[in-house]
Amino acid sequence: MAETAGAEKVHSGAQAPRAFTSNPLITLWSTVIGKKIVMAVTGAVLVGFVIAHMVGNLKIFEGADAINTYAHFLRVVGMPELGYGQLLWIVRSVLLLSVILHIIAAWQLTLMNRAARPVDYKIRANQESTWASRTMRWGGVVLLVFIIFHILHFTMGVVGFQPGQWQDLAVYQNVVAGFSLWPVSAFYIIAMAALCLHLDHGIWSGIQTLGWNTQRNQSKIRMASRVIAVIVFLGFISVPVSVLAGWLK
Amino acid sequence: MLDAHIPSGPIEKKWDKRRFEMKLVNPANRRKHSIIVVGSGLAGASAAATLGQQGYHVHCFTYHDSPRRAHSIAAQGGINAAKNYRNDGDSVQRLFYDTVKGGDFRSREANVYRLAEISVNIIDQCVAQGVPFAREYGGLLDTRSFGGVQVQRTFYARGQTGQQLLLGAYQALEEQIAAGNVRMHTRCEMLDVVMVGGRARGIITRDLLTGKIDAHAADVVALCTGGYSNVFFLSTNAMACNTSAIWRAHRRGALFANPCFTQIHPTCIPQSSEHQSKLTLMSESLRNDGRVWVPKTKGDNRPPNQIPEGERDYYLERRYPSFGNLAPRDIASRAAKEVCDEGRGVGPGGRGVYLDFGDAIRRLGEENVREKYGNLFDIYEEITGDDAYKSPMRIYPAPHYTMGGLWVDYDLMSTLPGLFVGGEANFSDHGANRLGASALMQGLADGYFVLPATIPNYLASNKFDKVDTSNPAFAQVKAEVTERLQKLLSIKGKRTPDSFHRELGTLMWNNCGMARSEKSLTEALQRIPALRDEFWNNLSMVGTNEELNQSLEKANRISDFMELAELMCLDALERKESCGGHFRIESQTPDGEAQRDDEHFSYAAAWEWTGTGKNWAVQKEPLTFEEVHLAQRSYK
Amino acid sequence: MKLTLNVWRQASANRAGSFVTYEVSGITPDMSFLEMLDVLNEDLLTKGEAPVAFEHDCREGICGSCGFLVNGKAHGGHKGTTICQLAMRFFKDGDSLTLEPWRAKAFPVIRDLVVDRSSFDRIIQSGGFITVPTGSAPNANAILVPKENSDTAFDAAACIGCGACVAACPNASAMLFTSAKITHLNVLPQGQPQRDQRSLNMVAAMKEEMFGTCTNHGECEAVCPKEIPLEFIGKMNRDLARAVFKRRREPIPVSPLVQEAMQK
DSSP states (O other): OGGOOOOOOOGGGGGGOOOOSSSSSHHHHHHHHHHHHHHHHHHHHHHHHHHHHHHHHGGGGOOOOOOOOOHHHHHTTTTSSOOTTTHHHHHHHHHHHHHHHHHHHHHHHHHHHHHHHHSOOOOOOSSOOOHHHHHHHHHHHHHHHHHHHHIIIITOOOSSSSSOOOOOOOOHHHHHHHHHHHHHHHHHHHHHHHHHHHHHHHHHHHHHHHTTTTTTTTTHHHHHHHHHHHHHHHHHHHHHHHHHHHHHO | OOOOOOOOOGGGGGGHHHHHHHHOOOHHHHOOOEEEOOOOOOHHHHHHHHHHHHHHHEEOOSSSEEEEEEEEGOSOOOOOOOOOTTTTSHHHHHHHHHHHHHHTTTOOOOHHHHHHHHHHHHHHHHHHHTOOOOOOTTSBOEOOTTTTTOOOEEEEEOOOHHHHHHHHHHHHHHHHTTTTEEEEEESSSEEEEETTTEEEEEEEEETTTTTTTTEEEEEEEEOOOOOOGGSSSSSSSOOOOOOHHHHHHHTOOOEOOOOOOOEEEEEEEOOOOOOOOOOBOGGGGGGGGGEEESSTTTOOOGGGGSSOOOEEEHHHHHHHHTGGGOOHHHHHHHHHHHHHHTTTOSGGOOOEEEEHHHHHHHHHHHHHHHHHHHHHHHHHHHHOOOOOTSSSSEEEEEEEOOOEEOOOOOOOOSSSSSEEGGGGBBBBBSSSSSSOOOHHHHHHIIIIHHHHHHHHHHHHHHHHOOOOOOOOHHHHHHHHHHHHHHOOOOOOOBOHHHHHHOOOOOOOOHHSSBBHHHHHHHHHHHHHHHHHHHHHBBBBBOSSSSSSOOHHHHHHHHHHHHHHHHHHHHHHHHHOOOOOBBBBTTTTTTTTHHHHHHHHEEEEEEEEEOOSHHHHHHHHOOOOSSOOOOOOOOOO | OOOOEEEESSSTTTOOEEEEEEEEEEOOTBBBBBHHHHHHHHHHHHHOOOOOOOOOOSSOOOOOOOOETTTTTTTTGGGOOOOGOOOOOGGTTTTEEEEEOOOOBBOOOOEEEEOOOOOHHHHHHOOSOOOOOOOOOOOGGGSOOOOHHHHHHHHTOOOOOOOOOHHHHHOOOOHHHHHHHHHHHTTTTGGGGGGHHHHHHHHHHHTTOOOOOOOOOOOHHHHTTTOOOOOOHHHHHHHHHHHHHOOSSSOOOOOHHHHHHHOO
16 A cells, blocks of 8 residues: 555544543633633623613612612622622623623634635625624623723723712713713714624624524514613613703703 | 346344344444545435444545435435334335335345335334324324335434435434534535455545645445436536436446436426426325326316316326326326327327315315425415415426446445445335335335445455555546546636537437337437547537536536436346336337337346446346246236 | 636645736636636646636525625525525626635635535534434324415524525624524424424524624515525524523423523
8 A cells, every 4th residue: 555555543533532621611711612602601790781771770860869869779789698789790790701801702703704714705795694793792892892882981980080070979970971071972972882782792693603593583582682772772871861951951 | 247246045034143143343443444425415424424323434425515415305204114113014025116116126135125124214214213204192103104105114304304304314413523423525526446366445536616626545335425417418417416416426337327327306396498407306195095096188278276176187097096196107198198198188299197185174274284284385485486276386207317227236335346335326225116205214224234234354364565545546537537627627628518518308208218119219329429529529618627617517527428318228128128118119008108018128137347338238237036926027 | 797806825724825916817607606707717727727616506596605705795695595596697797706615613714715514414403303203203294284384384494504694794693593493493394393492492503603693674585595594593583582482391391502601
């Protein structure tokens, strides 16, 4: 077999060394699908947070007392078992971890996807993808920038306010003051539009990744995803719009 | 006279007896033997996988980019097995009988019996591999009926049975490749067999990407390279299907049996344009529910739905009341040709008949018809633009399968020692006509069960000197192959390979197609050598050997068809009887059926190559029928 | 019909390619797309030029050999159709068509419109089979398979391995292909013993072959000539999670191919 030598290796599946590690979380993270599952699960956490946040925001229309009390409530909930603000910090750490994992997974998968097609097409026509699905990555970057700004702005009061204007737990006053600057409101609304697109594809995508999508309910899931995205968008922008329109003072 | 080495004893014991007589190879010694399998369709992939499982060193070759692309994948209807799950009177004996009768008594009884016996194991094997056969709601396997039989023994996976069976074999093969037992050589076309010391000990191949001509040595070579219907240019075969592997083996001394036995399939989509490159088959299973008809009067050009019931001629039901639309393929094809010759054909050029589902849709409802045949109706609409739920399909016969092939003995070994032949490439099981759903059965029987038993026996029964590719025989054959390719490339003529192929195909279809006569065959035998000469002098070729050169591949294959065509006509001329797919207009019953001549032609004609341009020498294997009584085949 | 074709020409894998424009005439509506290319090639051959290399074989949409992009759409973008079955009646006289090969790291171009798809075979080798040595199978009807499972397995097994899903995917992901094979075997009772091993190995092989990952655009589903649904990707994901989290006594065997890749 001069010219066809080299087939001497005989593998035996049974004696194969174990290469998939014994820690399921590490194994999960090491697979491409595992990373997607991580994105779906962390995404679900963040969607839950976003919806709750939006609902909480609407309290502003009940007046300054309602929302300021609500802000206070978020810090005392869990007492006396936990200390003041501790539950909030636990939630915040879960959210932070989710954001970090979501971004790392997205980053790694994006690099893989870029590497998978080194030479691009001259023409490639999209047939089923949506604008929302194609803008996930840039939309994500916009959201990250927004989140950082948002925390520095309303949560910490270090940007977007005159010195001394921001006051801890005076949510109503902070919001009205913050949104009175139109560039801030504009950025906020743009970011919420990005969020809307991100959710439109993201919610459906997470459900599909977790395997709950079937051919029969696919269109319903897509529709539900879109409805949630739009509701979240409207809920969030109702506040800056109301401030700019002068309905909230 | 040829000896097929059929074991003695009662027919139902022959295969058991043979298997017991066989010598075995100790498991530890198996890896010392290497086996070359050429082709990765049903027969090739299943043989390579099984021999790999047994522990031999297998080298499998395909000209495709993946073994999954072999043309077995296109088989639609189903696979027969004598399971009798329906309790409708089926048995091994009956499958055997139906196949011998369906083959118009020109097959070898012992082989057919073995095929029927093994058929049940094939279904078990395939189901275990995960082949998704159609099932009943109770979870059991479903079956349907097929042409030429009166029981429901055909297992199927919608209209894609061949695909599913091939994927099963392909997966088993890929597993063996991963395990290192089989080495797969893709995009690698076999161009010759190498004989050393009177035995087949290797092959010469061309790497289709680089043009490299390679030699491969082994202890035994198995060809599972399919049939040669593409000699007709337009056929239901895939574009690359060719005769080269078996033809080159024939030129090295393997006898070629019954080359004129070709099957014309009755239900294909008619040719629509002169640029047509191939014909598309519509599964025979359609004849379960579809009714075939033409208008009663000549030149009736009304749309089919406007022709009233009384003015339609359901000619198959009329002529063959007991089998009706399920008459065997050869008979259904010829009947279609006859009504079209009478001028009652439909569609452009009058070469077509209707296959009508109107009744079935009224009886079963459109949904049920869609469930059963949906993908076939879709294919039809895709190609013709017509909706067969609304108006009948138009169909016409087309070359589909070749029963002829390299002559093999009971062990599937050709007349070249060490050269085994499986699947459509051999001649043994279908006689002069193959029944529907039997090709898949035979390919898998050969590949899963027969070759993996007989090849080890051959290995155990002979002593093998160490032969490698440094043996001068390899260098010599390699040089011959290279020279032939260079010769093709050096012709700076005017005509493209396709134009020659088309001309040859038209000639074969007209003169050696559904009806043959002394006159048509003699004429063809005069014209073929002239065409071959022109081919070798007026071919236009571009490019070199050292690149992916699809024109060169094509021309090389056509060069073999040019020789095979002559042998087909010669065989057809010599067989002065009609049988199965071979219809000599001089030999027919008063009502136009094929008239066999058992006294003079009850044999397999095995032709021996004696050199280009010289006549072949014929050897005969007499066919004796001990179990099935010779009778005029009747489906009336 | 007369058409202008803008075809990707590349003499071999290691040489640069470019688009070349050709005119074809005499095209009739009942021709198939590949027959139209046959006309072009016959013309080129007569002029002594190298014909356009493209893969094709059965020309009835089942072997999976053919495929390239026509104006940015895999297989021409006609639902449930391979390019070999696409009839020219869907085009208009004077149309200008751009023909481009599948592009992916895992599918290197060999020549013109021909690419190397052997990466698909290696994914199958890593676990796309049920181990059943010939002769060891039980009686076929001893294994009951609910019709729904059998039908699902068939829908998945209908995949022809053409690679259109990878070509159309913005990420050049092979998840539709891989999920089809995993679903085919994992949904059947016969496939259960090797289910977790199959899921893990095939998913790992997909990464080793340098395919991208799914972002649920659905482009693959849109171009799949066998209309394999996205649903199967979800099923594969669940099967992978099952394989990862299921508690078992023995380690899952790792396919030799995946092992080699991991050791690299």
